[in-house]
Amino acid sequence: MTSRFASISYRWIFATTVIPCTLGLFGGLGFQNSLGQDAPLKKALSIKSKQDVDYERPSEAVMAECVFAKTKDPAGFVVHHNSGRILRRFVDTNGDNKLDHWAYFNNGLEVYRDLDTNFDGRTDQYRWLGPAGTRWGVDPNQDGKIDSWKMISAEEVAYECFAAIRSRDGDQFNRLLLTSSELAALQLGDNLNRDVASRIQKALKGFEKMARQQKVIDRQSKFLDAGNGRPQLMAGGSFGNRRDLVIYDQASCFFESDKGNQIALGSLVRVGNVWRMVDLPEIVDPNKPLASGGAFFPLPQFGTTSTAAATTVTGENLSQLYDELTNLDKKLASAKGSQVQQLEKQKADIFVQFYLKTDDPKMKQNWLENLADSVAHSYQQGRFDDGLDYLGKFVATQKTSDGLDYVVWSSVFAEYGRANSSGTSKERESAYTKMISNLDKFQKQYPKSEKSADALIQLAVHDEVNSTDDVSSAVAWYEACLKRFPNSKYGRRSKGAIARLGDGKSGISFTSKQANGKPFNLAQIKSDIVILHFWETWCCPENDIKELARLAKKYKEELTIIGCNIEGPNATEGTKKFLEFLKAHPEITWIQLHEPGSVEDSPLAHELGISTEPAVFLLDAKGKLIEGNIGISNLEREIERQLN
Numbered sequence: 001m002t003s004r005f006a007s008i009s010y011r012w013i014f015a016t017t018v019i020p021c022t023l024g025l026f027g028g029l030g031f032q033n034s035l036g037q038d039a040p041l042k043k044a045l046s047i048k049s050k051q052d053v054d055y056e057r058p059s060e061a062v063m064a065e066c067v068f069a070k071t072k073d074p075a076g077f078v079v080h081h082n083s084g085r086i087l088r089r090f091v092d093t094n095g096d097n098k099l100d101h102w103a104y105f106n107n108g109l110e111v112y113r114d115l116d117t118n119f120d121g122r123t124d125q126y127r128w129l130g131p132a133g134t135r136w137g138v139d140p141n142q143d144g145k146i147d148s149w150k151m152i153s154a155e156e157v158a159y160e161c162f163a164a165i166r167s168r169d170g171d172q173f174n175r176l177l178l179t180s181s182e183l184a185a186l187q188l189g190d191n192l193n194r195d196v197a198s199r200i201q202k203a204l205k206g207f208e209k210m211a212r213q214q215k216v217i218d219r220q221s222k223f224l225d226a227g228n229g230r231p232q233l234m235a236g237g238s239f240g241n242r243r244d245l246v247i248y249d250q251a252s253c254f255f256e257s258d259k260g261n262q263i264a265l266g267s268l269v270r271v272g273n274v275w276r277m278v279d280l281p282e283i284v285d286p287n288k289p290l291a292s293g294g295a296f297f298p299l300p301q302f303g304t305t306s307t308a309a310a311t312t313v314t315g316e317n318l319s320q321l322y323d324e325l326t327n328l329d330k331k332l333a334s335a336k337g338s339q340v341q342q343l344e345k346q347k348a349d350i351f352v353q354f355y356l357k358t359d360d361p362k363m364k365q366n367w368l369e370n371l372a373d374s375v376a377h378s379y380q381q382g383r384f385d386d387g388l389d390y391l392g393k394f395v396a397t398q399k400t401s402d403g404l405d406y407v408v409w410s411s412v413f414a415e416y417g418r419a420n421s422s423g424t425s426k427e428r429e430s431a432y433t434k435m436i437s438n439l440d441k442f443q444k445q446y447p448k449s450e451k452s453a454d455a456l457i458q459l460a461v462h463d464e465v466n467s468t469d470d471v472s473s474a475v476a477w478y479e480a481c482l483k484r485f486p487n488s489k490y491g492r493r494s495k496g497a498i499a500r501l502g503d504g505k506s507g508i509s510f511t512s513k514q515a516n517g518k519p520f521n522l523a524q525i526k527s528d529i530v531i532l533h534f535w536e537t538w539c540c541p542e543n544d545i546k547e548l549a550r551l552a553k554k555y556k557e558e559l560t561i562i563g564c565n566i567e568g569p570n571a572t573e574g575t576k577k578f579l580e581f582l583k584a585h586p587e588i589t590w591i592q593l594h595e596p597g598s599v600e601d602s603p604l605a606h607e608l609g610i611s612t613e614p615a616v617f618l619l620d621a622k623g624k625l626i627e628g629n630i631g632i633s634n635l636e637r638e639i640e641r642q643l644n
Contacts, residue, residue: 041068044079044088047102050144051126051137053112055104056087073633074543076101085425086110093543094119106131108425117542125150131421136273148175151273151538158226158253161265161281166217170208177203178269178276185572186269189240196278196295199266203280216260216283224333227252227262230369231270234296243572246270249294252284254333260284261333267295272573273538286326321357325350344384348375352394365403372407376414380421388414405442405449412438436462443480453490456481460497461611471501478609489601497609500617500628507623510607512564515582515592522623527560529626529642530619531635534564534605536598537581539614544632549587551635558643561590566605566613568598618642 045063049055058066058081065082076091076099085108091101100116102123111132115125122142128135134153137146152160157176164173177200178186188196234245251265266279282290328350332343351371358364372391379387391411395404412435419431439459443452460477467474478494478501485491500508509523522530533548552561567574574596582588595604599613608617618627618638627638 040077041066041079044068044077044090047088047090049102049104049112050114050123051112051128051146053104053128053132055106055111056081058087074101093541094546095543145171146175149274152176152275154228154231154248154251154268154270154275155226157268157275157277158228158251158263158265159223161277162217162221162223162253162255162263164207165211165214165263165281165283166219166221168208168211170211173207173211174204176277178271178278182271182276185271186245187242188245192241192295196267199278199280199295203277206280210280214283216257217255218257221255221257224254224256224261227254227329228268230366230373232297245296247296248275249297254329256333261330264290269296272570272577286330321350321353340383341385344375344378345386345390347378348384348387348390361402365406368403369406372410376410376417379414380417382418382422405446405451408442408445409449409451412442447484450485450488450490453481453485453488456484457490457493460494464497464501464611475501489606492603492606493600493609495609496606497611500608500625508608508617508619508625509623512593512595512604512607515565515579515594520591520593522562525560525562526621528558528621529555529560529639530623531559531561532564532608532615532617532619533561533632534566534608534610534613534615534617536565536567536613537577540581544614545585545588547632547635548590551639552590555639555643559639563588563590563592564604565592565594565596566598566602566610567594567596568601571596574598 042063045058045066062081066087067080067082069078069080070076071078071089071091074091074093075095075097076089078086078090079088080086086105088105089101089103089110090099091103092099093101096119098116098119098121100119102114103110104112109130111128111130113127113129114123115127116123117125120142123144124139124142126135126137126139126146133156134151135156136149136151138148138150139146141147160176161173164170164176178196180197183193183197183200186193228248228251232247232249234241234247236243247270248265248268251268253263253265254261255263260283262284264282264284265277266281268275268277270276278295280291284290325347328343328347332340332347335343348371351367351374354367355364355371358367371394375384375387375391378384384390388411391407395407398404416428416431416435419427423431436459439455442449443455443459446452456477460474460481463477464471464474475498478497481494482491482498485494509521511522512520514520531548531551548561551559565578567578575594578594578596582592593604595602597603597605599605599610608615612629614632616627616630616632616635617625618630618635620626620642626642630638
């Protein structure tokens with residue numbers, strides 16, 4: 001499900017030999033009993049991940065309770081604990097009798113994958129998943145070291161930068177920097193473009209010297225957290241820029257060390273699914289000014305946080321509060337146990353004071369959101385156990401003040417985030433049920449809030465996914481969203497979902513545009529069976545392409561396949577990625593529609609109110625919906641059933 005549930009933010013050896021790759025390595029064994037000394041079981045659990053990640057590694061005693069079994073579709077092997085939770089899944093996705101996909105789990109959740117995408121027996125991509133984050137590294141020379149990032153969040157960039165300084169690894173840092181082609185794609189104004197290019201060159205030339213000479217971060221230093229706050233938007237047209245930019249302009253991160261605790265990362269900018277650095281990082285010395293400020297929203301002067309930030313507010317001079325906040329963050333970096341709880345509350349109190357003493361409405365809202373984000377995040381990490389009660393009391397005292405919906409919204413997801421990160425399966429289930437209930441309460445309490453539109457969509461998706469044949473409750477949520485927010489993306493998405501769920505049995509129709517720019521009308525397609533395949537490049541594996549190509553060839557007289565690409569989130573980058581993907585896969589010969597924006601923003605996705613990806617729909621000759629969402633591996637069976 002693509003929703004706020006999936007976007008909750010969590011903070012944070014294959015040996016160097018070639019991975020065992022043939023299925024025959026484990027013998028021709030079928031289902032194994034729970035004998036921990038069975039060779040296939042021990043061998044499966046001995047295979048380690050190529051990159052560093054925290055996953056479940058059973059001891060010898062626990063191993064005796066594990067169960068090893070073969071899988072058929074796709075072929076491979078799976079290991080379960082006797083409690084039922086999955087530990088490993090190693091499979092062959094392209095049917096060549098060689099393993100090419102190694103998945104690792106923690107507490108029953110997949111947290112990491114090693115991938116062999118060119119099927120030569122050696123890994124070339126590495127993905128962190130679920131509570132382990134979003135990183136997706138690419139290793140084209142297959143030496144076990146990541147050469148570039150296909151996906152990485154701002155928080156994970158902060159960690160990678162810290163790790164690069166700690167290990168004095170210039171290559172690890174360089175792959176975080178904005179590339180020349182990415183800089184050109186940002187389409188900055190001339191002056192800003194020159195400044196950013198200069199900063200990147202300074203970072204490239206200066207990192208190894210800085211990392212080598214600094215004495216603050218050593219092998220014992222530990223990464224704690226990113227300190228970026230909220231992202232900022234620089235609208236296209238500002239300072240000669242031709243595109244909107246999403247940035248963190250004074251990003252930072254915190255670490256644990258006897259000699260310091262903060263790194264100033266400078267500016268981070270989002271390019272598609274990756275965040276990029278443009279500055280040489282600096283280890284913060286509270287007694288010295290920083291060498292440079294942000295590239296995109298430069299402060300009036302560089303220096304300590306209190307001096308610079310105090311110039312941005314009106315009303316009472318708040319420099320003392322800035323100093324208190326800075327000192328508090330230093331204490332938190334090394335605090336332990338109950339002291340952490342006390343300091344997090346003090347930090348929340350300071351945010352409240354900022355909110356109450358700031359006159360400017362925009363700054364006031366900024367401090368309100370900082371309060372909500374800080375407390376919710378601390379609660380999720382177990383650092384402020386009374387955090388949700390604290391926010392609840394704050395909302396009660398402010399009553400009808402503007403912006404309180406943001407605080408309540410943050411609270412709705414914090415409890416689920418905490419349970420999903422560290423709770424038992426029962427606790428996660430309970431927290432999810434409570435979150436669904438709280439979403440309903442939220443949309444009633446704040447009926448005009450844009451976040452209520454999000455809540456209504458999530459309630460609808462929940463009922464749709466958990467229903468069998470009766471989708472009336474889901475349709476009711478979609479109808480409420482459409483009525484309340486008709487001109488928003490949520491309203492358009494709801495309208496499409498209603499058409500799919502309510503009118504799908506009588507016939508579906510929509511217009512769009514093809515990859516070549518030509519108009520498309522579904523009503524003009526004349527075929528016994530039509531497949532609609534909604535996809536993005538990240539969720540279109542090689543075996544799916546192979547199967548669709550096979551079906552297109554086998555049923556060329558009876559079947560029409562229509563690919564509906566909704567690559568996102570950035571339209572320009574999405575189109576580029578989509579066209580590159582098509583060029584690399586000439587076997588994709590069927591019709592391709594393309595309207596970027598992902599589930600949330602693509603007009604094509606809105607046509608049917610798509611909620612998950614990939615999504616596959618089967619239509620008959622009259623455009624009637626046969627199957628609302630069917631797996632690609634099950635298509636042929638349903639096609640045969642319809643034809644016969």
